[in-house]
Amino acid sequence: MNGWMGKIVEIDLESGARKTIAVDDAMRRRYLGGRGLGVRLYCDVNSVPIDPLSGENVLIFMTGPLTGTMMTSGRYQIVSRSPLTGTICDSSSGGTFGAALKGAGFDGLVIKGRAAKPVYLAVHDGEVEVRDASAFWGFDTQQTQKAIQGEVGGKASVACIGPAGESQVFFAAVMNDKDRAAGRGGMGAVMGSKNLKAVAAAGGSPVNIADPAGYKDLASRIDRAVDKNPVTGKSLQVLGTSVLVNIINAHGMFPTENFRRGVFNDAEGTSGEKIAEALLLRQSACYKCPIGCGRTTRTKDRSGEGPEYETVWAFGANLGISDLTAIAEANYACNELGLDTITMGGTLGCAMELAQTGAWQAGPRWGDAGKLREWVTETAYRRGMGEELALGSKRLAAKYGRPDLAMQVKGMEIPAYDPRGAQGMALSYATSNRGGCHMRAYMIAPEILGHPVFLDRFSSAGKAELVALFQDVSAVVDSAVLCRFLQFALGISTFTEMLRVVTGLDFSDEELMTIGRRIYTLERQYNNRAGFGRADDTLPPRFFNEEFQTGSSRHRRVELDGMLDAYYAIRGWDADGRPLAKTLAELGL
Amino acid sequence: MAGAVAVKFYGLLRRSAGTAALEIEGDGLTVMALLRRAEEKTGKGFLEELLDRKQGLLTGTIILLNGENIRSRQGLETLIKTGDHVDLFSPAGGG
Numbered sequence: 133m134n135g136w137m138g139k140i141v142e143i144d145l146e147s148g149a150r151k152t153i154a155v156d157d158a159m160r161r162r163y164l165g166g167r168g169l170g171v172r173l174y175c176d177v178n179s180v181p182i183d184p185l186s187g188e189n190v191l192i193f194m195t196g197p198l199t200g201t202m203m204t205s206g207r208y209q210i211v212s213r214s215p216l217t218g219t220i221c222d223s224s225s226g227g228t229f230g231a232a233l234k235g236a237g238f239d240g241l242v243i244k245g246r247a248a249k250p251v252y253l254a255v256h257d258g259e260v261e262v263r264d265a266s267a268f269w270g271f272d273t274q275q276t277q278k279a280i281q282g283e284v285g286g287k288a289s290v291a292c293i294g295p296a297g298e299s300q301v302f303f304a305a306v307m308n309d310k311d312r313a314a315g316r317g318g319m320g321a322v323m324g325s326k327n328l329k330a331v332a333a334a335g336g337s338p339v340n341i342a343d344p345a346g347y348k349d350l351a352s353r354i355d356r357a358v359d360k361n362p363v364t365g366k367s368l369q370v371l372g373t374s375v376l377v378n379i380i381n382a383h384g385m386f387p388t389e390n391f392r393r394g395v396f397n398d399a400e401g402t403s404g405e406k407i408a409e410a411l412l413l414r415q416s417a418c419y420k421c422p423i424g425c426g427r428t429t430r431t432k433d434r435s436g437e438g439p440e441y442e443t444v445w446a447f448g449a450n451l452g453i454s455d456l457t458a459i460a461e462a463n464y465a466c467n468e469l470g471l472d473t474i475t476m477g478g479t480l481g482c483a484m485e486l487a488q489t490g491a492w493q494a495g496p497r498w499g500d501a502g503k504l505r506e507w508v509t510e511t512a513y514r515r516g517m518g519e520e521l522a523l524g525s526k527r528l529a530a531k532y533g534r535p536d537l538a539m540q541v542k543g544m545e546i547p548a549y550d551p552r553g554a555q556g557m558a559l560s561y562a563t564s565n566r567g568g569c570h571m572r573a574y575m576i577a578p579e580i581l582g583h584p585v586f587l588d589r590f591s592s593a594g595k596a597e598l599v600a601l602f603q604d605v606s607a608v609v610d611s612a613v614l615c616r617f618l619q620f621a622l623g624i625s626t627f628t629e630m631l632r633v634v635t636g637l638d639f640s641d642e643e644l645m646t647i648g649r650r651i652y653t654l655e656r657q658y659n660n661r662a663g664f665g666r667a668d669d670t671l672p673p674r675f676f677n678e679e680f681q682t683g684s685s686r687h688r689r690v691e692l693d694g695m696l697d698a699y700y701a702i703r704g705w706d707a708d709g710r711p712l713a714k715t716l717a718e719l720g721l
Numbered sequence: 722m723a724g725a726v727a728v729k730f731y732g733l734l735r736r737s738a739g740t741a742a743l744e745i746e747g748d749g750l751t752v753m754a755l756l757r758r759a760e761e762k763t764g765k766g767f768l769e770e771l772l773d774r775k776q777g778l779l780t781g782t783i784i785l786l787n788g789e790n791i792r793s794r795q796g797l798e799t800l801i802k803t804g805d806h807v808d809l810f811s812p813a814g815g816g
Contacts, residue, residue: 362770362779362781362812363781363812363813363814367733367811367812367813368815371733371813373816374815375731375815376813376815378731378732378810379732379783379810382731382785382788382808382810383788384788404815405731405735425815440815441815441816442816571816574816576816577814581781581812581813581814582783582792583780583814585780586792617816620814684787684788684789
């Protein structure tokens with residue numbers, strides 16, 4: 133078999149039973165791998181939504197046909213039902229773990245049940261061993277990776293949880309290759325609920341390539357395209373993702389103090405330019421990645437990875453904090469303890485506004501940089517104020533009677549682009565299958581960055597069509613599996629070519645777009661069954677009712693309804709956002 | 722400064738221009754003419770990071786005039802007046 137390894141195993145942590153999951157050629161072609169095949173397999177087992185932290189919930193680690201081949205192909209996806217949102221969720225991480233899992237002989241692992249005591253999985257040579265992890269329970273993610281590598285060998289890539297996952301914090305991350313995070317949606321909590329501390333993978337099984345000559349030629353063409361592109365070949369390398377701080381701030385849509393304003397006066401002090409000057413030790417890169425957008429940084433007392441754009445915003449402007457050292461050290465703490473920085477910062481922003489309004493008088497205060505690391509630590513261990521923060525913003529704001537102050541969609545905190553400054557991004561947030569996420573359809577590319585074309589950010593015309601298209605392309609890239617940053621330099625045709633030379637199958641651009649649409653619709657079907665419909669495809673009331681008074685996004689509101697109607701029509705869904713029978717038939721669902 | 726326009730450089734452009742901000746006599750100039758004047762003033766050839774070979778805007782270049790992208794106006798032909806501020810970003814991305 134070319135591309136895929138042809139092996140997916142289900143492990144029941146309760147009984148110890150293993151079974152091979154049968155995936156035929158047709159299913160691989162229809163869902164590719166990664167997110168797509170992961171969601172398909174998830175829905176086959178847990179078609180009826182169940183408690184995400186119960187033993188019956190399955191947790192899937194999945195690679196794709198391109199994993200372990202070309203540049204940026206070390207990534208993997210984790211699929212399960214999110215304890216934060218209750219939606220289907222896939223969470224992606226870079227590093228080398230995906231390539232290591234394939235090197236061990238597997239396309240994916242399906243994990244069910246709850247182990248009686250802490251365990252980890254050692255995956256190698258086509259085998260999965262369940263090993264005792266009692267001695268590592270309580271370790272942070274760095275200690276865990278080191279300790280497990282000590283047992284299985286230093287070459288293993290280890291994906292693990294820290295104390296936050298053990299405490300089943302709803303937004304606990306899974307960390308691998310030191311500081312790479314499958315951050316969003318609480319996949320770490322699902323691992324914790326299973327008493328699963330880590331998965332370690334190692335091995336040298338090669339991925340078979342159908343057309344080695346074509347592969348070589350294509351790989352060098354891609355190399356040149358990525359190198360020549362000013363974003364992937366230069367900006368991301370030198371300044372990392374935080375180069376966006378000044379850009380988004382200049383557009384008046386850099387969310388400040390829980391999205392109350394769109395301009396942060398201290399943006400420059402927390403920018404990518406400033407990070408390069410004040411904190412940067414070196415850039416860091418994932419498997420076979422020539423870009424290297426990662427930042428290895430240091431403060432006076434500590435060192436670690438980040439902050440990247442979302443994090444520098446989540447702990448910076450969003451909380452009224454401009455102390456770069458405090459932001460970086462809160463980021464390091466999230467990495468060590470295993471927490472999603474976006475939800476952590478989004479929840480703190482909500483908590484600070486709750487405190488300011490008097491709804492939660494004991495809550496944290498704007499700009500209190502000195503307490504940042506302590507709040508993160510308390511959240512991971514669910515103690516002190518962390519008991520409340522571990523709820524995430526939606527539950528926290530509801531508890532204190534101000535649900536309107538949680539800046540979330542379907543329970544997931546919205547990242548660092550105020551939707552009043554980009555109508556397409558507003559629709560993207562509202563219709564994201566995993567909640568308030570920027571990665572399903574990154575409309576910031578055309579609406580702000582001018583990639584691949586420049587669009588009027590305040591107009592809603594034509595945005596529904598583009599959001600659906602971007603969502604479908606993203607689903608394909610997440611299923612192949614590759615890094616989404618390649619999209620700055622490469623279009624769908626190149627992804628088609630990559631899949632053709634690796635798998636030997638005659639994919640076309642049209643077929644890939646249908647695959648993307650199928651995956652998106654399958655996720656939507658699951659969410660419908662879990663109770664999500666049109667009423668959930670919305671945004672916090674602030675974005676419809678409040679306007680900024682300053683900055684270049686002032687006097688703007690989100691105009692969602694018209695875009696949503698158009699979006700449902702394009703998707704072939706009914707007025708409540710349910711796929712029509714005809715649509716399902718077309719997609720073979 | 723009479724007739725001054727505030728020009729700010731961001732990202733990699735800041736490195737190639739060798740400065741983060743300039744004030745330029747720019748009343749009545751087009752954005753293109755302002756850029757050329759800025760290049761003269763800095764003595765650094767940074768325009769190739771913003772423009773393509775045909776002297777059009779590169780994909781991804783962002784030039785904001787008082788916070789508004791010049792692509793929504795007359796592009797490089799947009800006229801500048803005293804008191805305006807111009808933000809210059811060479812192509813960048815993230816997520």
